[in-house]
Amino acid sequence: xxxxxAVLAAAxxxxxxxxxxxxxxxxxxPNPLVVGLVDTKATVHAHAVAKGFGTVxxxxxxxxVYNSADSMLxxxxxEVDKSIPAAPFGVTIDKDFTFPINGAIVAMSGMxxxxxxxxxxxxDVVAARRLDIVVHALKDLPVPPVLQxxxxxxx
Numbered sequence: 753x754x755x756x757x758a759v760l761a762a763a764x765x766x767x768x769x770x771x772x773x774x775x776x777x778x779x780x781x782p783n784p785l786v787v788g789l790v791d792t793k794a795t796v797h798a799h800a801v802a803k804g805f806g807t808v809x810x811x812x813x814x815x816x817v818y819n820s821a822d823s824m825l826x827x828x829x830x831e832v833d834k835s836i837p838a839a840p841f842g843v844t845i846d847k848d849f850t851f852p853i854n855g856a857i858v859a860m861s862g863m864x865x866x867x868x869x870x871x872x873x874x875x876d877v878v879a880a881r882r883l884d885i886v887v888h889a890l891k892d893l894p895v896p897p898v899l900q901x902x903x904x905x906x907x
Contacts, residue, residue: 774804774838776870776879784884791855796883798849800870801842807835808878814869819862829871859887 779799802808816827870879
């Protein structure tokens with residue numbers, strides 16, 4: 753009987769120690785984000801999963817823009833002050849974000865990626881994801897019929 757009581761106490765202690773353990777994973781799609789020279793907006797889908805026990809406190813979101821030399825071009829932090837509930841098998845949050853973007857400025861600035869960081873109450877990084885940006889000059893531009901391939905002749 754004592755052995756069972758000791759095992760039960762040890763299991764309860766381990767469970768109590770893990771009650772504040774939680775993680776948040778973040779995925780952004782499409783990645784890379786393809787931007788055309790004439791684009792004025794883009795949409796990114798965020799998929800977050802909170803696993804563990806309790807809640808995952810989020811204080812702010814940081815968006816930092818980098819060039820190909822990994823030098824920061826700009827950074828912006830948005831205050832959020834929310835708590836996301838966590839569960840052992842995960843709580844999923846899906847959200848689409850549409851934001852203004854100027855494809856020509858992206859191309860001229862040398863912007864290569866955006867680092868999205870989810871920050872906790874002490875400024876610690878709870879989750880982070882890199883969103884690569886590719887500029888495609890011909891995206892969404894009408895192509896003249898002269899440049900389009902002709903259908904193959906039928907035999």
